[in-house]
Amino acid sequence: MTFSPALPQEQLFEALQESAQPGQYARQYLEQGQERLNQAFASTDITELVRDRADLVDQVMIAAWSLFGLAERDGVALVAVGGYGRAELxxxxxxxxxxxxxxxxxxxxxxxxxxxxAFLWDMGLEIGHAVRTLDECVELAREDITVATNIMEARTLGGSDTLRLQLEERTGPEHMWDSAAFFAAKWQEQVARHKRFNDTEYNLEPDLKNAPGGLRDVQMIAWVAKRHFNADSLEALVDVGFLTAEEYGVLRKCLDYLWEVRWQLHVHTERNENRLLFDHQRQLATRLGHEDSSANLAVEHFMKGFYRVALALSVLNEMLLQLFDEVILHNEKPDQVRPLNRRFQVRNDYLEVTSPQVFEKHPSALLEAFVLMAQNPQLKGIRASTVRALIYNRRQINEAFRNDPENTGLFMQLLRSPHALFSQLRRMKRYGILGKYLPEFGGIIGMMQYDLFHIYTVDAHTLLVIKNMRRLRYEDLREEFPLASEVFYRLPKPELLYAAGLYHDIAKGRGGDHSELGAEDAIAFCQRHGLTAWDGKLVAWLVRSHLTMSVTAQRKDISDPDVVYEFARKVGDLVHLDYLYVLTVADINATNPTLWNSWRASLLRQLYTETKRALRRGLNNPVEKQDWIDETRDAAMKMLTERDHDPKAIESLWANIGDEYFLRETPRDISWHTEALLDRDDPEDPLVLIRESSQSVLAGGSQIFIYTPDTRNLFSATVNALDTLGLTIMDARIITSADGFSLDTYIVLDENGTPIGEDWPRIEQIRKMLTETLKHPERFSSTVSRRMPRRHKHFDVPTQVLISNDIVNDRTAVDIQTLDRPGLLAHIGRIFMRFELLVQNARIATLGERVEDVFFITDLDGDPVSDPALCQELQETLIKELDDKNNGNS
Structure with missing residues (x-):
């Protein structure tokens, strides 16, 4: 018969009976029905759509039940359970x-x-089915809370409803899982579920169903309400006084938003996908009507909205579960109450107001609550009824409130608190107080940056920075951050550091330089909060300069005394250096856990130490390079002669190396290299030395030293071998001696971001492969062929190349920013080789999906690249070839 897209139930059954291929007919019926629903998305309420989807499935399910003669059978029923039982599909x-x-x-x-x-599967439905007797269901429900929960949401589709009603009665709270046991079990279930997502709403690729602030958190509230109050809807919680009408409106709005996102995610992926993977985020943003702005991408607008909804739902879930806890689990226990002051008391270890009108009569109590929490760290939290009052009364926070000296004094009291600052700022953010008191902070709540470098939203990152600062007070952190802990204790006013941390990224998403804009906000904050002019200038300087130290350490040659002097000049004095160093360490550790490794730690430590020396020497008395070189040579010579090496042999070896080697290397490393060169058996073979970096007592990475005849493709062949070995190059120093030998030092980390250590089989494997490569570097012809990581493929990182001349060091700097991929360094090296250019030094920085590498190059004669036409051609070639994401990564 001719297909009709929408039929009454009886006609659909007849159509299936008459069809030669009823499974195919039912599948087509579902597909075309779903297409109608998709087309109605823009003009139809999402609640209606999910009900209509369930109705559509009901139609074919009921017709199929009849088609196989099951409707006439006694003692059997078809029951929808779970989300389908709620008629939400x-x-x-x-x-x-x-x-x-x-x-x-x-x-x-x-x-x-x-x-x-089998017919249901033929229709194309993702079926989860169980066939059980009434007694079997009862027994399973007694053992498994999930089964009991599913039964609570059941509805009958076919057969007599009597069986389902009997099941509902026999599995009710009078027979099993009373409301206290049910609530306790579901709460533990939620705790375990949240733990799988690191207890945060702010994952890079969030699960909109199971993560904190997701759909399961809403269902959790509904399940407990149904079990305890026999409430058939969330709205019924308003009638029993557990939700205000305003809270229900927020809950309903958030739920509808998540349903809209999930609907479009299913349509886009054509599967039951609940994870907002990078693969889908940009397309979903477009589907949901977001557009790029001058300051933010459409996907960033979309994800900011998502994170804000998740946070709102998470707070509601937390508040309601605490209320349930009081009513269900502790309703018969006597309360223990003790006063704190006229406005606050402690009830059962939770802070609460002494009367419902406290915030209305004393608006400053909105901040005082968090000061008291910090002063009483033994408290478990703020009581749910007080949280509700906080959220309701936050509307009182206006410009007059923000400028009231009592309130600014309370906020500064919080910043100076010896306990729980991070916890209280986080609590203030969750309850909407911090974003109202500092509107500039409110603007960054939920803001994400669409990359793999910033793995937290801006607000979460900001509070993590403050958490990292606070952690430096603890003894157990001294081993991990010895210098930062020591410097932190010298800071005269830690609250200035916290203020800088609070404001360092606060202007992100506005367009323009967020450091400059944030410094202006910081000045206003300091003035409003009564800080001195000097203190305000320091905080603003820290905000303005918060990237300076990391950029200098990671992108410049900090073994160059001129680089150190220039940085010291920017810092000006030891107080500014101390504050900036602690801020930088806290900032990097709060951006991405993979960023902080022993090598970055050693770079910052080296820059701090050398800058401190320069400041003590005086900015009017910079160190001379020749003095630096002479001191290094003398120190290395002393080490070698103490081990009975001939000074004449040493001088003969050093005669052709050149001054730059003694400028870049430490005395300890020079003596190590020299001793190996003097003692080697076969001077024709390449020399490969491997050990931990000697930048400091705490090794920053593994150091690989290579001494071999120089060839044009030596850099490309070497980095390709290191990449093949799974090593990450953090730093490269390439020095060519006057007699045609290359003295190259690479600082590397293993795949897990740590030095190689004393893994002797691994060291021997690296040495053997490098030695074989260096014997015949001319045979190197292709880069590694490992696939690009999945996440990287979804980012568009246009290659940027900046070429400039480093006049002081007589070489050319090539600054390359591009998408990270296997074999990238070898590819860049091959391009330099084609242009007959030599790599003299390189600083390698991988930031999520993006690399920011700086290469210092010369021509074959060792001179800078002075031909503008050649520079332009090199720039165009690098951009063209590196913008091909599939080059070497297919």
Missing amino acids: HPCSDVDVLVLMADSPDQTLRDCLERFV
């Missing part, structure tokens, strides 16, 4: 059904049921 949601029987089935019924289930 998204395009590709699992359709969970229970075939409920009074007794074990006979063979005829078994056969019918097998054909029925």
